[in-house]
Every structure is written in structure tokens, then in C-alpha cells.
Amino acid sequence: MGPGPSDVSPRVLAAMARPTIGHLDPEFIRMMDEVKGMLKKLFKTENELTLPVSAPGSAGMEACFVNLVEPGDKVIVCQNGVFGGRMKENVERFGGECILIQDEWGTPVDVEKVKAAFAENDNVKALAFVHAETSTGVRSDAKSLCQIAHDNGALAIVDAVTSLGGIDVDVDGWGIDAIYSGTQKCLSCPPGISPVSFSDKAVEAVKNRKTAVPSWFLDKNLVMGYWGGSGKRAYHHTAPVNSLYALHEALVMMEEEGLENAWARHQKLHNALRAGLEAMGIGFLVNEESRLPQLNSVLIPEGVDDAAVRTALLQNYNLEIGAGLGNLAGKVWRIGLMGTACTQRNVMLCLDALENTLAAMNAPIKTGVAAQAAAAVLAE
Amino acid sequence: MGPGPSDVSPRVLAAMARPTIGHLDPEFIRMMDEVKGMLKKLFKTENELTLPVSAPGSAGMEACFVNLVEPGDKVIVCQNGVFGGRMKENVERFGGECILIQDEWGTPVDVEKVKAAFAENDNVKALAFVHAETSTGVRSDAKSLCQIAHDNGALAIVDAVTSLGGIDVDVDGWGIDAIYSGTQKCLSCPPGISPVSFSDKAVEAVKNRKTAVPSWFLDKNLVMGYWGGSGKRAYHHTAPVNSLYALHEALVMMEEEGLENAWARHQKLHNALRAGLEAMGIGFLVNEESRLPQLNSVLIPEGVDDAAVRTALLQNYNLEIGAGLGNLAGKVWRIGLMGTACTQRNVMLCLDALENTLAAMNAPIKTGVAAQAAAAVLAE
Structure with a gap:
């Protein structure tokens, strides 16, 4: 991802x-x-x-x-x-x-x-x-x-x-x-x-x-x-x-699948991911109208060690998320929802993995709410 | 090939x-x-x-x-x-x-x-x-x-x-x-x-x-x-x-395999292919001292339809050999003996396939001798 x-x-x-x-x-x-x-x-x-x-x-x-x-x-x-x-x-x-x-x-x-x-x-x-x-x-x-x-x-x-x-x-x-x-x-x-x-x-x-x-x-x-x-x-x-x-x-x-169906899938799963992230208190870099569903630049919560989180996700969950580039290094993570990786399972895994990893580091996030928020969107 | x-x-x-x-x-x-x-x-x-x-x-x-x-x-x-x-x-x-x-x-x-x-x-x-x-x-x-x-x-x-x-x-x-x-x-x-x-x-x-x-x-x-x-x-x-x-x-x-062993394999199987082809009466474009073992440019026998032979080999034997390029189009075939395709089985298949295909077209080649000539080299 x-x-x-x-x-x-x-x-x-x-x-x-x-x-x-x-x-x-x-x-x-x-x-x-x-x-x-x-x-x-x-x-x-x-x-x-x-x-x-x-x-x-x-x-x-x-x-x-x-x-x-x-x-x-x-x-x-x-x-x-x-x-x-x-x-x-x-x-x-x-x-x-x-x-x-x-x-x-x-x-x-x-x-x-x-x-x-x-x-x-x-x-x-x-x-x-x-x-x-x-x-x-x-x-x-x-x-x-x-x-x-x-x-x-x-x-x-x-x-x-x-x-x-x-x-x-x-x-x-x-x-x-x-x-x-x-x-x-x-x-x-x-x-x-x-x-x-x-x-x-x-x-x-x-x-x-x-x-x-x-x-x-x-x-x-x-x-x-x-x-x-x-x-x-x-x-x-x-x-x-x-x-x-x-x-x-x-x-x-x-x-x-059909091209339009693929676009709709990307949009829906983005909406679910977004709902989960926002429920945790994690915001987006990009204004809503210009956001790509397939690439989510999310703001790293205050005081959190960027690289430590990505390493923990990779080692504990076999889950890759991207670092920020240039001036955005250390400020954002880039979470991909692309092609066959754009699935319900991945959205839920990513939310759980982020929540557990950030909570273990005492990051300022809300816990216990992300999965339900995402699931509600998926059920629409 | x-x-x-x-x-x-x-x-x-x-x-x-x-x-x-x-x-x-x-x-x-x-x-x-x-x-x-x-x-x-x-x-x-x-x-x-x-x-x-x-x-x-x-x-x-x-x-x-x-x-x-x-x-x-x-x-x-x-x-x-x-x-x-x-x-x-x-x-x-x-x-x-x-x-x-x-x-x-x-x-x-x-x-x-x-x-x-x-x-x-x-x-x-x-x-x-x-x-x-x-x-x-x-x-x-x-x-x-x-x-x-x-x-x-x-x-x-x-x-x-x-x-x-x-x-x-x-x-x-x-x-x-x-x-x-x-x-x-x-x-x-x-x-x-x-x-x-x-x-x-x-x-x-x-x-x-x-x-x-x-x-x-x-x-x-x-x-x-x-x-x-x-x-x-x-x-x-x-x-x-x-x-x-x-x-x-x-x-x-x-x-x-070892690099030197790979070179020796290419050389030996080239020698076998060459013995078979020469036994059939098919010659090489290149002088012996400058010949690549892995790529054999052989002279198409007099009066033989280049493309018809290559098509027959591909359709009947699932065997690809190369056409000549530039001025050599229609004059030579390029028979590769490269890497894992450089095997005894391929040399024998190629000789048999060429012999049968050319004989069926009444090409001026000697039949019934190529396989033994190649086998003799392989047995060395």
C-alpha cells in the first residue's frame, strides 16, 4: 500500500x-x-x-x-x-x-x-x-x-x-x-x-x-x-x-471488471479509508476536491517518528506505506490504494495496523473507532 | 533456437x-x-x-x-x-x-x-x-x-x-x-x-x-x-x-554451473551441431576461427525456400530458428545455442527437424548421417 x-x-x-x-x-x-x-x-x-x-x-x-x-x-x-x-x-x-x-x-x-x-x-x-x-x-x-x-x-x-x-x-x-x-x-x-x-x-x-x-x-x-x-x-x-x-x-x-467499475472501486475504498483515518484523527494533505482516491497523502500525527512507524508496519504486518518526498519527508505518509491492492481487506488491515502501531507509541490518536467508521462506508 | x-x-x-x-x-x-x-x-x-x-x-x-x-x-x-x-x-x-x-x-x-x-x-x-x-x-x-x-x-x-x-x-x-x-x-x-x-x-x-x-x-x-x-x-x-x-x-x-563450464558446454554443443550440419552438406557463413558457438549462421542449401522451412519448423516442431538480416536475408539461417537452450536434446532435435523438413522439399542434402555425426562428437 x-x-x-x-x-x-x-x-x-x-x-x-x-x-x-x-x-x-x-x-x-x-x-x-x-x-x-x-x-x-x-x-x-x-x-x-x-x-x-x-x-x-x-x-x-x-x-x-x-x-x-x-x-x-x-x-x-x-x-x-x-x-x-x-x-x-x-x-x-x-x-x-x-x-x-x-x-x-x-x-x-x-x-x-x-x-x-x-x-x-x-x-x-x-x-x-x-x-x-x-x-x-x-x-x-x-x-x-x-x-x-x-x-x-x-x-x-x-x-x-x-x-x-x-x-x-x-x-x-x-x-x-x-x-x-x-x-x-x-x-x-x-x-x-x-x-x-x-x-x-x-x-x-x-x-x-x-x-x-x-x-x-x-x-x-x-x-x-x-x-x-x-x-x-x-x-x-x-x-x-x-x-x-x-x-x-x-x-x-x-x-x-470494466473501467468505470474500477474507478468506482477506487473511490469507494478511498472513502472507507478516509473515514477510518479521520475517525482516528488523522487528516489529509490535499483538499477534498483534488484528492486522488488511489494515493492518500495523510498527515503524520504530531511527535510521531515517521520511519519507526513504517518499519513497524513492514516488519509486523508485512505492510508497506510510502514516505513523503522532498519537503514533505517526515510530514506525510503516502498510502496507496491501487489496482488489485485496492481491496476492503487492505483498507481494514491498514487501519488496524496504523491504530495499533500508533497507539503503542502513545501517538495522539483516537482508538477503537476507525474500523467501525470504515465498515460503515463499505456497507453503503 | x-x-x-x-x-x-x-x-x-x-x-x-x-x-x-x-x-x-x-x-x-x-x-x-x-x-x-x-x-x-x-x-x-x-x-x-x-x-x-x-x-x-x-x-x-x-x-x-x-x-x-x-x-x-x-x-x-x-x-x-x-x-x-x-x-x-x-x-x-x-x-x-x-x-x-x-x-x-x-x-x-x-x-x-x-x-x-x-x-x-x-x-x-x-x-x-x-x-x-x-x-x-x-x-x-x-x-x-x-x-x-x-x-x-x-x-x-x-x-x-x-x-x-x-x-x-x-x-x-x-x-x-x-x-x-x-x-x-x-x-x-x-x-x-x-x-x-x-x-x-x-x-x-x-x-x-x-x-x-x-x-x-x-x-x-x-x-x-x-x-x-x-x-x-x-x-x-x-x-x-x-x-x-x-x-x-x-x-x-x-x-x-561455473562460467568456464558454461563456455565449454556452448563450445561442445556447437561442435556437435556443426558435425551434424556438415554431414548433411550444410556449410557455415563464418570462417572457423571466428565462429561463435552460440550463434550459427548456416548457408541455406541451393534452391530452398527460406521462409517455408522456418515456418515448417515452427509449426511442426515448435522450433524457431532465425532468418538472415540485411543482405544475408534468404542466404543464411541463424541457429542459436544459447544458455539453457544449449542442450544435447535441442541439437539432436534441430538436426532431425532440418533433415526431415529439407528432405521433404527435395533439398540437396545428405540424409541419414547427421544424427550419428553429432552423437559421435557428444560422446567424446
């Missing part, structure tokens, strides 16, 4: 252990087509360039920026946590000019600041922001932010690592031009693969580059020779065959 | 299916230390910067070039197959000046041409070559080539994707400065991870760069915060936890 990787279903683990076949085997290519089709549904897009990058989410981020940012390109980057900062690093490493908009960690991206930044800067090529900040548990208003980008003729680049599968991500509906995610959050697949999708406009931008993409591995022009819809599969790199078995199975499970 | 991915042992597949834990979990970090230690033994190096890149071999290649090549740097690249060409692409995409030495596909890198290139060019930063060309089955003389690089004050960058674990690779003994491999060849691990190692001289070169590494994901300065020996593990990206379980198990199996 940390910020990811989330627990992986035995079904997905079993799929991952199937015998390795060739990355050009006809059966494998058939599976690749199924993965592409399911990813399109998950991203809610018709984008032909929708595929899993053969590396973790950070490489998915890099795939978006290295293909779309050329030397001198202006990119507005919104930073309200760790991952916005990483976007800035990407823009600058590829020679782009980063116009940085900063919001306090724990708050969403301020739409008005973004409008102002576009008003002050001409010829902005792209707006980049994090939909669901894993470092803080904040959801930003992706739809409005994409609208502002389009109103100003810019591409919208979106980090959906923690949002995809946990809350609505509507690539075509919101007009996202380049998006990347990870497998190890709400898809509950082992880490190592990054689903990405590029709009036709983004594909055009890649094709019209003046300079070669400064990466061979992530060059979408090349990757599409292997993953594209042309029928012919040209070897680019050796695909991580078993990791794609796992992703395929996780996507099948997502289809079985 | 193609050019990789090779068959994966059930032990490694079972390891891969272990429950996913956090990439900062103390138990996982303990396993990372073991992986690093075993990789050092496998590479025969004391290099502190020895670690598995969280992506396939192509990304390992990119990790070497993106860290070591700065705009304007001169790099001599030896091309005698597909992968030398990819090295050239890497050098150029990172702004380097590529001095290309070409040798015919199927022959090793010509040491004299490399000496001449150094004589003709000043201030060469690095020499890059492929130790074992997967596209042709050729072994080049890595030791001599590294010596030439050092004699001229240049770094030696080596592709060991197909060599590592199948033939001797001696990083410290030969003075290799940057090396990358893959898990899916002679280590018989699923594809998706690339072991790399950088010498202290290479690390110095990265630290003394004038420009930032044009990749965030592959920047060795950052990756070392997570994989380095400092004790503290700073989060960089989410490691592909299950893929590293698999690599760990494959490395344990390699230690159980």
Missing part, C-alpha cells in the same frame, strides 16, 4: 511466468495487437500510436519529451511535486526552453497561472503537466489544462502514471497529445513497462522535426516499424516478452 | 512470478547487491559501476553512448553487421563524429583497419565494436581491439549482447571501458534488462562532461544514486522488480 509498485494479482504473475517465445513469433504479434487494442480502450483513444514502451514510466516520460522537444522549443511545465521537476529536466536535456509554473506541493496546478504563462509567451510548443502527482496525491484538472494548451496552439503532454486505471483519463475527449503511464500503479502489473499514446498532431510534430530524435531506443519513427499497424513487423529492439504477457493479462482483468 | 530470446529455464520463470515488492524494500535492496556482485563476476570486473539497465539491450547500448559521447567527439565505430550500424546511429544522434570502419558481414572486425583509422585521426575519444555480431555469428578479437584503443588514448566501448555467458568476456583483463549486454541470450533470462559496466576511466569521462547527458532515464550520474555503493538508495526510477528476480535467479544458475 505504498505509492507503487502495487500488489500484483496471482493471475498476472502466472502470465508473466509463461514460457518466453520470440518477439517476432506470429503468436506474440497477435498478442501485441491485443495489447494495443486494450491500451486504446484504457486510454479512451483511437490514436494509432498507442503502445507499451519497453521500460519503466520514466522512460515513457522521456519518450514523450525526446520525440516532441527540439532545441529551442518553448515548453510550459507545471510543477506541483516531484514529477513536474523531472519533466523540466527532460525539456532542458533535449535543448528546450522550460517555462516553469510552480504550485505548492499538495495543491493542484493553478489553471489561471497557466493561462497567464501562455499570455506572456509566444510560440509555446507544448504544455506539460502531471495529472496525478504520485509525490503528493493531488489530481489536477487535466481537461481544462488541455483546453488551454489547444486554445494557444500548443501540444498537451500529460503524465498519467498514477491516474490511469484509477480515475478517468480521457485522451481523445480531453485532447491529450502525448501521454505516458506505468504498469505498476492502478494496472497492478509488475514495473518495467510504460504505456504511451501520441495523437495524430503529435505524430505530425515528430515527423516534421528538423533534427533527428536524440535517442535511438525511444525514437517513435523507429518503434512504429515494430508496433505500427502496417502488418509488417520490422525488428527494432527485443521486446520484453514476459513483461508484455503480464500487461496483457492485467488489461484482460481490467476489461473483465 | 533463434538468435534470442533463448528458452528460459522454469527456475527463472518461477522466480519472475514471485510477488512484487517495493523497489526500496530492504529485502529488494539486498537482492540488488547480490545482482551487482554476480554481474561483476560474470563480466570479470571490479568496476563499481556495474548494474542492470532497466530496459532491453538497445537501451544498454544507448546508456553507453549517451553518457560517453558529447557533441563533436570523434568515435571510431566498426561495422560488420547490423549492430555496428546501430552504434553509428547512436554516436550521430548524440552529436558525435562517427568514423566508420566497414568489414564484410560474416567476417570479424579487421584489426589493421582500426590501427589505420587511429593513425589517420587525432583525438579519437572512443573505439566501439561488437564482440559477437548477432546478425552474422562472428566473434571479433576484443582483446586486440581494446589494446589498440588504449594505445591511442581512447575508450573501448563493447557490445557483448550475444557473447556474455557463452564465450569469454574479460572486462578488466582486456580493459573494456563501457560494455553492455542483454539478458535474453546466453543468460537465458526473459528480455528486458541490459547488464552494463563502466570502468573508472569511463566514469571519469561521464563526470567531466561539458554538457548534461541528453537522457534523464539513462544518466549514469543519477542511476548510481540508486544502484551505487554508498549505502543510501535514492529513488531514481521504479526498478523492474520481477525482471530483476529473474536475472538474479539466472545469475545464481550461472554460478552453480
